[in-house]
Amino acid sequence: MKIDISKHIFRAYDIRGLYKKDISPEIFYKMGLAAGNYVKNVIHGRQIAVGNDIRQSSIPLVHSFIAGVSATGINIIYTGNTAFGQTLFKGWELKQDLIAFVTASHLPPEWNGIKFYYGDGVGLPEKELMKIRDFTLNDDFDVVDWEKVGDVESVDPKTSYKNFFKSKFKFNKKLKVAIDCGGASTTLSVPDVFDAIGLDTVHVFCEPDPSFSKRPSEPKSENLTVLVDAVKKNNCDFGVAFDGDGDRSVIVDNTGKVLSADETGIILGKYGLAEKKGTIIVNVECSKAVKEQLEPLGFKVKQIPVGHTFLTLEAKLEKSPLGIESSGHLILPEYFLFDDALVVPLKIAEILDNNEKTLGELAAEIPTYPTKKEVIDCDDQIKFDVVERLKVELTKEFENINAMDGVRVDLKNGWVLIRSSNTSPIIRLTTEADNEKILDQLTMQFMDKTEEIIEKFKGESK
C-alpha cells in the first residue's frame, strides 16, 4: 500500500519533519522496511540497533519503525528512551550493522525524525541516506515469511554506557560542573554518568521535560543565561549545555563566557591529546584560529565540507585524534567516532584536572577574530550555478581556493566562504579576518563579486 510521503523530510544528514503533518507511524513503518532492506540488500548485514529521544512522539514512531525492520527479517536491538550517545554506544559496542536514533535533535518539540549511523560510529553519507529514501518512496522492499521475521530484543544501555566512561575518566581534583540538559534526552545520561565518575554537579534543567518548556533545545548563547548564572553563582570550574538529543554540547568557562565550538576544539587539541600528531578534521566554516593554534604543535589540519557525517567518515579515514564542526559537533575518536557530546565536557574536565590554569585562562589565550555572516538572495534555479561560476572565476584570481563545499578563499589576513543554501533561495557568505576593517573590506569585495555573477545569470536567462 503506497502512502503520500514528502520527499523533503529526507535531508542531507538525517530525516526530519513535523509530527502528524510530515511524519507519522505509517511513514516510520515504511522507513523501517526501507532501513531493513538497506541492511539486508545493500550492506549485507543482519542487525539494527534503534533507540529514541524523550520526545513524546518518538514512542509511536520508534515502534512502527521496529515493526518495519522486523518484517524484512532483520533483527532489532531496541535501547529504549535514551540520549543519543547511549543508543549509539550500545549499537557500536554490540557491533550492529546500522544504528538508528529517532530524534529531531535541537528542533522544537513538535518535530521529529531519525538519523542513521553505521556500527563503527560513522554517520550515513547523504548518498546512502538517499538510498533509504528511495526505498521508502518507491515501496522498494520485501517482507519475509513467518519463520524469518526479525527478532526484537530490548537492551538497556545505561549501565554499560556509564561503566565505559568510569573506566576512561578518573579525576584527582573535585571539579564542579554546571550541567544544563534543557530537559531533553541527556537528562537520561549526563547526571548519571557525571555523578558516577566523581564530578560535583550543579543541575540546570536536568528533569525530563519532553515539551522543552524550560529553554529551547538549541544550545546557543541566548538560551543559556540560566546556565551562565549557575556557573558564576556556584563558582563552577565550567558549565556545559546539551542540545535536544545530545550530539552537540556547548561549554561555558568559569567566568561565564560561552565558548564557540572552535575555541573548545582548540582547547581539546592543545591540552587534551596525548600525542601532538595526526590530522585534525575541521569543516570549511571553522575559524582560522584552529589552524594557527594547532598546526604549530605538530598536527595537520584538514578541511572538509559542512556536515557531521563527513566529520565522522573523514576522521575514520585519517585516523584523526579530533574532529571539529563549527556547528558544535566535536569528536574524539580515542573513545569512539560518533559525535556523542558527552565526551567533550569530560575531556575538558580531564584537562582541568591536569592543569593549574582555569578554563577561562585557557580560553583567553586563544585569539578570536571578528566574523560576519551575510545572506544574498538568489533564485533556487540558479543558486548552485552561481556558486559553480564563482569557483571558476575565483580560482583564476586567487591562489588558495578550497571548492569542496561552496568556495572558500583563504588570504593571509582572513578568509571568505560562499555556499548556496540547500533549502532556501539564498547564498550564504561567511567572512573572518584579523580585524574589523579587513573584515568589512573582504565582505564587500566578495558580496559584490557574487552579486555581479547573479546579475550575469539573470541576464543570460532573459
Next chain:
Amino acid sequence: MTKLFGTNGIRGIVNEDMNCELALGIGKAWGTYLKKSLIRPKVAMGTDARLSNHMLKNAISAGLLSTGCDVIDVGLVPTPALQYTVKEKDFDSGVVITASHNPPQFNGIKGIASDGTEFSKDVEEGIEKIFFEKNYSLAEWKSVGKLSMWDGAVDFYIYGVLSNVDLELIKDQHYHIVLDCGNGAGCVATPILLEKLGCKITKLYCELDGTFPGHNSEPVPENLGDLMQKVTEVGADLGAAQDGDADRAIFIDEKGTYIWGDKTLALAAKYITKEKKGGTTITPVTTSSCFDDVVTENNAEVIHTMVGSPFVARKMIQKNAIFGGEENGGLIFPEMQHCRDSAMTIAKIMEIMAKEKKTLSELIREIPIYEVHKTKISCPNDKKETVMRKLAELTKDDSGVIKIDKTDGVKLYVENGWVLMRPSGTEPIFRVYSESKSKDRSEELALKYKRLAEEIINSQ
C-alpha cells in the same frame, strides 16, 4: 457481520493477510474507538509464543499510542493471564497477539474488554467501521500515549488461580501430572502453577518455541500421541495439554485415554452444581446432552447460547451463572474470571479428583455417554437465512419434534436425541450435528434432517 474479526479475533498468515499495515491500522482504529468514551485509555498488551509477535506487537502498539492510549506491555503470557490482568488491574482494554491453536505461520489479534471478556461483536464492528473508513482520530505530538512494561502479570495470574481452588487439599495429593504446553504460552505459567499445587510434573514440550516443534497446537487426539503414551509410561495420575495461547485444556486419564472436551466440561459442571446445590450454567447449543443431564440432576439450570465463548461469557455475567464453557476444552469459572482459562481448568479438575477421591477415569465413567454425528451441506451464504426460516417452519408441526430452539441455527429436540442445523459464519455451508444415546439413532437423525435441508436449499 464483521469482516476482519472472526469467532476468536482477527487471524491470518503472517506477512500475508496478517501484516504490520493491518496491525497498525487496527491499533489506530481500536484507539480511536476507545477514545470516544475515555480521555486517556489504558490498554494492556500481551502475546503468545509465536515468532512474529514482536513485529505485530510493535505495529499495533504504535497505532494505539498514536491515538493517545497508554499501552502497558505485559510480555509473553497465556491469554487468560492477560484477561485476568485487564479485569483486576482496571485496564480499559486488552490486546493479545495470538492465533490460538492455528499452525505457526498464522498469527492474530484478539480484543479484550475492560471486564476481561473477549470483545463483543458490537465493539468489533465499531473498530472495523473506523478501520475501513480510515476515520482515525490521532493525537497531537504532546498527547500521544506512553508505553511501559509490567512483568508481573504471570505471577499475578498464578496467585489468582491458587486463591480460587482448594490449595491445601490439592497439595496433599501430590499428583503426578504430565504437562504438554505444545511449546506455547502455557510454558510461562502452568509449570509454576503446578509446582505450587504440589504436583510432580513430567514436562512435554514445555519450552517456548514459536515453530511448535512438538506438535500442532490444537489439542486433538492426533496431536497428543506423545502425551497419552507418556502418561502410562511414567504412571502419572493425569495428563493435561494446552492450546497455543493456553485458554483451553484437554485431559488424558491415568490409563492414557484421551478425554474429549465435552466430558471434562460435564465433569466440572456436575461437581460445581453439586457443591452449590443448583444454580445456572451456560453452554452453547452444540454442547452434548451429557452436560444437561448432569446439571439437571443437581437441580441446576442450563441456558444454551450461540456458539462462541464470548456469548457464553456474557450470558454468564448476565445470569450470574456459576459455571459455563464450551466442549472444546474452554471452561469458564466465574469466581476467577469470565473467560476460558486452562490453568484454572487444570487446577479445578485436580480439585475435583481430590474431593471425590477418585481417579480421572472413574470420574469420567460417571458422565453419560452420547453418540454424536456431524456432517455438513453446502449452501450459498445468501440463501442461509431463508433456509433457516423454512427449516423452522417445516419442522414446527413435525410430530417427532418435541421442542425447537432457534438460538443459533435450528435445533430440534426429538425423542432420544436432538439435531442442530447451523449456518457456518465463515464458509458457505450448513453444519449438521446430531446426538443420541444410540449411534444408529444419531446417524438416522443427521441423515433425515440433512436431506430435508438439502431439499429446501435446492428449492430456493
